[in-house]
Amino acid sequence: KQEVTQIPAALSVPEGENLVLNCSFTDSAIYNLQWFRQDPGKGLTSLLLIQSSQREQTSGRLNASLDKSSGRSTLYIAASQPGDSATYLCAVLKNQGGKLIFGQGTELSVKP
Amino acid sequence: GAVVSQHPSWVICKSGTSVKIECRSLDFQATTMFWYRQFPKQSLMLMATSNEGSKATYEQGVEKDKFLINHASLTLSTLTVTSAHPEDSSFYICSANHPGLNYGYTFGSGTRLTVV
Numbered sequence: 001k002q003e004v005t006q007i008p009a010a011l012s013v014p015e016g017e018n019l020v021l022n023c024s025f026t027d028s029a030i031y032n033l034q035w036f037r038q039d040p041g042k043g044l045t046s047l048l049l050i051q052s053s054q055r056e057q058t059s060g061r062l063n064a065s066l067d068k069s070s071g072r073s074t075l076y077i078a079a080s081q082p083g084d085s086a087t088y089l090c091a092v093l094k095n096q097g098g099k100l101i102f103g104q105g106t107e108l109s110v111k112p
Numbered sequence: 113g114a115v116v117s118q119h120p121s122w123v124i125c126k127s128g129t130s131v132k133i134e135c136r137s138l139d140f141q142a143t144t145m146f147w148y149r150q151f152p153k154q155s156l157m158l159m160a161t162s163n164e165g166s167k168a169t170y171e172q173g174v175e176k177d178k179f180l181i182n183h184a185s186l187t188l189s190t191l192t193v194t195s196a197h198p199e200d201s202s203f204y205i206c207s208a209n210h211p212g213l214n215y216g217y218t219f220g221s222g223t224r225l226t227v228v
Binding site: 031032034036041042043044045046049051089091093096097099100102103104105 | 118144146154155156158161203205207209211213214215216217218219220221222224
């Protein structure tokens with residue numbers, strides 16, 4: 001059974017810092033991995049999707065890496081801003097059209 | 113592309129009444145949609161997989177008679193919370209995946225249900 005773990009559960013940093021959020025999964029047989037952002041009381045916004053054959057994806061200040069063999073992914077946020085404050089969730093997909101398995105999320109707070 | 117619209121965004125209802133939540137894929141066809149429930153400070157819990165033209169598949173522990181799912185078209189799935197009770201109060205979110213986006217998932221904006 002696939003299990004997804006995110007560390008840390010919460011993180012508070014001053015504005016401008018670079019930071020890394022971690023995600024690990026127990027079954028390396030995945031189709032893709034997706035990082036989401038959730039603001040309080042809102043739905044999920046997709047940030048980055050990495051296919052199982054890819055090593056990383058980048059979008060603006062965000063970079064996500066995937067090491068399938070070790071069951072790890074990281075989300076790197078450069079030059080953090082207060083607007084980055086949210087909960088970040090990673091989720092893995094085992095096969096096309098299947099169920100997403102979520103981690104518990106990392107609650108990020110960026111202080112001005 | 114790949115927008116999922118969910119309505120209503122919030123609803124308050126009395127105990128014993130039923131509430132319907134709609135989830136629409138606006139610019140693509142979704143043969144499968146997913147319904148999640150989220151408690152405060154917790155991650156998403158998958159409730160059921162909605163299949164167009166057939167019965168939904170419910171996760172273990174989810175009452176199918178309490179949470180009725182209908183997926184009558186390729187762009188619309190509905191979740192009806194029947195005979196709602198205060199313990200059904202929660203945040204409900206739907207999602208769909210898009211083949212054109214490498215099967216990435218898109219989520220609706222969620223529905224905050226409060227049963228009084």
